[in-house]
Amino acid sequence: MTTPQEELLPGTRRALMHRIAVAQTEGRAPSLVAAVVRGGETVWTGARTSVEGHAPDEDVQYRIGSITKTFTAVLVLRLRDEGVLGLSDPVEEYLPGTGAGGATIAELLAHSGGLAAETPGPWWERTPGSLRPELSDVLGERPLLHPAGRRFHYSNPGYALLGAVVEELRNASWEDVLRREVLEPLGLHRTSVRPKAPHAGGWAVHPWADVLLPEPLEDLGRMAPAGQLWSTAGDLARFAAFLIEGDEQVLSAASLREMRTPAAPVEAADVASGYAYCLGLELRHQDGRALVGHTGSLPGFLACLTASVADDVSAVVLANCTSGPAPFTVAADLVRIVAEAEPRIPAPWQPLREAEPTLLELVGQWYWGTNAFALRLSADGLFSLEPLSGTGRRSLFRPTGDGTWVGLEGYYAGEFLKPVRRPDGPLSHLDLGSFVFTRRPYDDRAPVPGGVDPEGWRGIG
Structure with a gap:
């Protein structure tokens, strides 16, 4: 239940219901259910159905297809955080003989390992997993289509490999590990490998007639980590909140930020469409908004979970x-409706509890060559470096504890910012990855690379 402050306004709720009603009618879906999360809480659910009086609620299971991959990615990141594996480790280290070459764990997570998109043989989503009992049956004789790490190529078998890595390192089935390490700690009691009542049936709708055909509901076997799961709007809403906030029982907020960071090479078509793949998550740009999550489909079902972190x-x-x-x-559209109709109210501004004079000495205007930057200190103890022109390289920096600061994003991610003093004590300049930032453009009192003309600034004449 949400508190009155968290409830959406009547106009917003009507706009949300209108959007899913149009989607269900124009998309000719037997049923459609949706949920919206704000501030970590479910603030709206809605449903439409073609069956009079039988609209599903947030507790009815649907198959979620490739959203399963995000759950598998969480299991892999847990292993990384425990030091059990490294993202740069080749998968062959854990599954020798697969023929996956030197593809790394990270490349499989980001679909850049070069593996084929699908399994050999009959359409795996409409046939039983018993047809593919071994990894060799999933990968086939030619598992690699591209050099590892060179391009994004979506691969369902890649996530079958990741599920097998989880099983190998946990000495338990992927299903058991998922239930124990993710579903139970997050309270996702209506998310399961096999359907549990109440659940929707999967249907094919004829493209040229308003008639239906039931789709088979197969157990995917080895391919389960790529698309097996059933879940509900209520459970996925809770999972969406976790993907933004983290949960120390499962995965930290820092690791989830890493999961939300693009990790695959981006091709021209993806740049044009504003699409990038991260570590088990898709990043898309829509209506000027960055949305991270995953889509999913299996015969009979369509699904999507997406989040705007900036709008919460x-x-x-x-x-x-x-x-x-x-x-x-x-x-x-559901995210946009809420974000635009009821913009996020920012937290009250808070000052620093203590302001060290040595830090205050660093803030203000700096120059890299003739480019002006502002260095600011925020209440969370981070420095922000921003170009005053509004365009150019910017980053946040956190203290390392030894008098230097490390970049957290963009061009300067991982680079070190070091205040440098003159031999007699006063602050001389900032060294940022060998770039010299000075208080004046090309300050002749600082060691500007290449030196400064002794005649100084002058006119053309």
């Missing part, structure tokens, strides 16, 4: 049809 708004959309409504478009 997430949306879940589930439908039981093979094609029809575009789940990402609908979910992105």
